[in-house]
Amino acid sequence: MSFIPHFSVHQVFIAPWTTDISSYGWIMLMTFLVGAACGLVGNYLILRRMALMGDAISHSVLPGIVVAFLVTGSRGTVPMFAGAVAAAVLTTVLIEVIHRHSVIKQDAAIGIAFSSLFALGVILIAVFADTVDLDQDCVLNGELPLIAVSPPMTLAGMTLGPPAVVRMGCVLFFSCGLILLFYKELLLSSFDPALASAMGLRSGWIHQLLMIWLSITVVSAFEAVGSILVIAMLILPGATAALISDRLVVRLGWSLVHAALSAVLGLHLSIGLDCSPSGAAVVAGSFLFGVAWVFGPQDGLVSRWWSRKEGRTETLV
Amino acid sequence: MIPLTSSSARQFLGIGGLFVGLNSLTTTLCAARIGDITETVWQAQALRFLTLADPSVRFAVLGTVLLGIVCGLLGGFLVVRRMSLVGDALSHAVLPGVALGFLWNMEKDPVAIFIGATVAGLLGTGLVHLITRTTRLKEDAALGMILAGFFGAGLCLMSMFQRLPTGNKTGIDKFLFGQASAIGAEDIRLMTVVTVLVLGLICVGYKEFLLVSFDPGFSKVCALPTRWLQHGLMLLLTFSVVIALQAVGAVLVSAMLITPAATAYLLTDRMHRMLIYGTLIGMLSGVTGAFLSFLGTHLPTGPFMVLSASGFFVVAFFFAPNRGVIPRWWMARSQRIRIVRENTLKAVYQILENEEFRRESVSLRELAERRRLTFDEVFREVRSLISVNFATAVDDSVALTPSGWQRAASIVRNHRLWELYLTHAVQMAPDHVHDDAEKIEHVLGEDAVRQLERRLEFADRDPHGRPIPAVQAIHGHPNGSREKRVTGYGKSS
Numbered sequence: 093m094s095f096i097p098h099f100s101v102h103q104v105f106i107a108p109w110t111t112d113i114s115s116y117g118w119i120m121l122m123t124f125l126v127g128a129a130c131g132l133v134g135n136y137l138i139l140r141r142m143a144l145m146g147d148a149i150s151h152s153v154l155p156g157i158v159v160a161f162l163v164t165g166s167r168g169t170v171p172m173f174a175g176a177v178a179a180a181v182l183t184t185v186l187i188e189v190i191h192r193h194s195v196i197k198q199d200a201a202i203g204i205a206f207s208s209l210f211a212l213g214v215i216l217i218a219v220f221a222d223t224v225d226l227d228q229d230c231v232l233n234g235e236l237p238l239i240a241v242s243p244p245m246t247l248a249g250m251t252l253g254p255p256a257v258v259r260m261g262c263v264l265f266f267s268c269g270l271i272l273l274f275y276k277e278l279l280l281s282s283f284d285p286a287l288a289s290a291m292g293l294r295s296g297w298i299h300q301l302l303m304i305w306l307s308i309t310v311v312s313a314f315e316a317v318g319s320i321l322v323i324a325m326l327i328l329p330g331a332t333a334a335l336i337s338d339r340l341v342v343r344l345g346w347s348l349v350h351a352a353l354s355a356v357l358g359l360h361l362s363i364g365l366d367c368s369p370s371g372a373a374v375v376a377g378s379f380l381f382g383v384a385w386v387f388g389p390q391d392g393l394v395s396r397w398w399s400r401k402e403g404r405t406e407t408l409v
Numbered sequence: 410m411i412p413l414t415s416s417s418a419r420q421f422l423g424i425g426g427l428f429v430g431l432n433s434l435t436t437t438l439c440a441a442r443i444g445d446i447t448e449t450v451w452q453a454q455a456l457r458f459l460t461l462a463d464p465s466v467r468f469a470v471l472g473t474v475l476l477g478i479v480c481g482l483l484g485g486f487l488v489v490r491r492m493s494l495v496g497d498a499l500s501h502a503v504l505p506g507v508a509l510g511f512l513w514n515m516e517k518d519p520v521a522i523f524i525g526a527t528v529a530g531l532l533g534t535g536l537v538h539l540i541t542r543t544t545r546l547k548e549d550a551a552l553g554m555i556l557a558g559f560f561g562a563g564l565c566l567m568s569m570f571q572r573l574p575t576g577n578k579t580g581i582d583k584f585l586f587g588q589a590s591a592i593g594a595e596d597i598r599l600m601t602v603v604t605v606l607v608l609g610l611i612c613v614g615y616k617e618f619l620l621v622s623f624d625p626g627f628s629k630v631c632a633l634p635t636r637w638l639q640h641g642l643m644l645l646l647t648f649s650v651v652i653a654l655q656a657v658g659a660v661l662v663s664a665m666l667i668t669p670a671a672t673a674y675l676l677t678d679r680m681h682r683m684l685i686y687g688t689l690i691g692m693l694s695g696v697t698g699a700f701l702s703f704l705g706t707h708l709p710t711g712p713f714m715v716l717s718a719s720g721f722f723v724v725a726f727f728f729a730p731n732r733g734v735i736p737r738w739w740m741a742r743s744q745r746i747r748i749v750r751e752n753t754l755k756a757v758y759q760i761l762e763n764e765e766f767r768r769e770s771v772s773l774r775e776l777a778e779r780r781r782l783t784f785d786e787v788f789r790e791v792r793s794l795i796s797v798n799f800a801t802a803v804d805d806s807v808a809l810t811p812s813g814w815q816r817a818a819s820i821v822r823n824h825r826l827w828e829l830y831l832t833h834a835v836q837m838a839p840d841h842v843h844d845d846a847e848k849i850e851h852v853l854g855e856d857a858v859r860q861l862e863r864r865l866e867f868a869d870r871d872p873h874g875r876p877i878p879a880v881q882a883i884h885g886h887p888n889g890s891r892e893k894r895v896t897g898y899g900k901s902s
Contacts, residue, residue, distance in 0.1 A: 146553070195675065197491050203667040204664070207667070207668070210660065211661055211716045212716060214586060218705070219708070320564060324561055326553070367568045378557075388544075
């Protein structure tokens with residue numbers, strides 16, 4: 093078995109859409125749902141320059157999940173959610189406390205808070221290894237391939253699909269609803285917090301709402317796909333979209349496109365190289381960002397080079 | 410990792426499959442070089458560690474000490490420049506380089522890994538720089554992207570290794586969460602070289618690095634190669650991340666850069682002291698982490714090191730002299746108490762002054778009216794005065810002791826001097842100066858008062874026409890020795 097597996101067009105490009113659609117379809121759908129849900133909230137994070145809060149929170153939900161499991165002894169969705177959201181809130185509080193009550197700046201505070209919590213989570217897993225049934229590496233990589241084989245969830249006699257996919261679909265639906273309902277408020281408080289406060293919006297509340305929204309998204313995605321895909325998808329779709337457009341609606345649209353494309357490309361890449369699907373989706377997403385960086389309409393390297401050249405000819409003339 | 414989740418794991422599908430049977434994990438995790446341990450009694454393990462009995466323990470201790478030194482030292486530069494999260498991005502970005510280093514000859518070759526990781530780290534930080542410069546994206550987004558993108562690529566490569574028949578034996582999985590016991594003699598040699606290099610460069614170029622970190626503009630003016638120094642610092646930083654990688658793990662290296670340095674930042678203001686403290690704390694947390702992870706069998710080292718560093722941080726956060734939460738709370742509390750006492754003394758003084766010091770004592774009722782407080786509150790204030798010997802009370806009348814008189818006079822004096830200063834030197838209207846003086850009277854030191862006296866030519870009337878009391882030796886009564894009055898700390902009139 094060599095490092096780079098033998099390449100066959102049929103296996104890499106055709107089979108996933110035909111014979112193996114029943115398993116790969118779910119993986120693709122899950123990756124898309126994760127990318128879309130994270131990308132939507134990620135757009136706001138990027139606008140508010142809080143991109144690394146997503147990173148911090150997706151690391152620090154780990155001890156929350158482990159503690160919730162140790163306390164309740166069940167892998168039910170509700171205790172996991174409660175634990176993870178509590179850990180996320182704890183992270184933001186810790187960052188605030190360190191930042192407010194000492195000379196430590198916010199960046200260092202973020203670094204200290206999330207790394208401590210993450211380390212605590214890993215240690216809890218290692219110490220209670222016999223009871224927790226959690227795997228350190230799955231925390232990073234997730235177990236996307238197992239999604240398709242997990243028993244499907246049924247609701248009122250209808251077979252809906254793997255529970256993780258259903259849950260992620262709900263989160264995406266919830267995110268879309270939140271954006272439709274509070275589009276104006278979120279937009280204003282992201283772009284001009286001062287004006288938002290002057291107009292009577294509670295920016296503190298909106299911030300908290302965003303944090304809870306973020307942690308719900310992170311938690312439900314993280315359980316299935318691992319933290320690295322979550323962190324990447326919180327930033328990559330939004331960042332790619334930011335290079336394409338100035339308008340928030342358009343950006344939200346493009347981030348959905350980015351999520352879909354990186355799900356498809358990532359799957360093909362992971363089959364082609366026989367590597368971790370989460371990692372492959374991240375690589376595909378980064379590649380798409382690179383494309384937007386080079387060919388983007390405004391900030392794109394090509395268009396910058398072009399306009400510089402134009403400028404030079406004009407001055408010559 | 411895919412092999413970790415094989416066989417029995419497949420039946421264990423909890424939520425989306427994150428929960429995986431551990432039986433396969435345990436076998437991989439103990440396959441460290443220390444894997445020949447059979448005893449798991451923690452006392453025996455502790456003894457083994459403390460006596461440095463066998464070479465793997467010695468290597469682990471030496472390795473963690475070295476990485477603690479390098480990370481603590483260089484982290485200082487990150488923390489003061491608000492670049493902590495650059496360390497985070499850097500530590501994730503080295504992962505694909507580690508994997509490619511493995512690919513070089515399919516085994517753990519420290520030098521190949523070192524080179525690969527350094528190249529990947531530098532590429533990552535270079536890309537962050539390029540993205541922030543050429544696009545509208547801010548640094549946080551660029552850092553996050555590079556962090557996730559590189560790490561994702563690294564995970565892909567690593568999962569491809571795991572597939573290979575030799576993949577599991579290489580110990581590449583140790584690079585994610587760290588295993589100090591996997592450090593070998595060759596690693597130690599490399600770490601020593603890097604540590605000596607970093608220490609030497611920082612010692613030789615301390616002044617230059619300091620200037621570049623705190624004031625790049627000025628360092629350019631001084632004709633220092635600012636750009637190169639910054640790149641050099643970045644290179645050293647990458648080195649430190651790479652040598653720490655094996656013991657701490659890629660996910661948590663950044664914490665070893667940030668936390669010890671931030672702890673040192675809480676302890677001192679001076680950069681050189683901060684670097685020294687950071688080095689010491691880094692070393693201590695390294696060894697503590699290694700020790701703790703030795704107590705059990707399958708415990709990864711990195712998280713323990715990070716948690717020990719966080720422990721030091723928490724202690725410093727609460728107890729650091731001057732900057733800790735508790736000393737600052739205590740100082741604020743004693744200051745608050747002092748201010749209340751001084752206000753009470755002032756009120757007593759003013760009541761007596763209004764009656765031209767014909768009496769020796771004031772009643773609690775008068776004091777309560779003057780302070781606009783309830784009887785109980787005034788009672789408590791007076792008790793606090795009595796507890797420090799500023800006053801005595803008989804029934805419900807309060808008299809000041811000599812030291813109380815002195816303090817009262819000096820507070821009133823500060824107040825009135827400041828009012829005079831504001832009206833004369835700053836040209837403020839006399840009816841606007843009271844509130845300012847009310848605050849500053851408690852914080853004017855002896856030096857400031859002397860300067861005010863000289864500046865105001867030892868005036869003895871405030872802008873409202875009331876006398877500015879003398880400070881010294883007013884035994885019982887400010888009116889007593891009116892003629893031979895001492896006007897201030899220095900000069901007698």
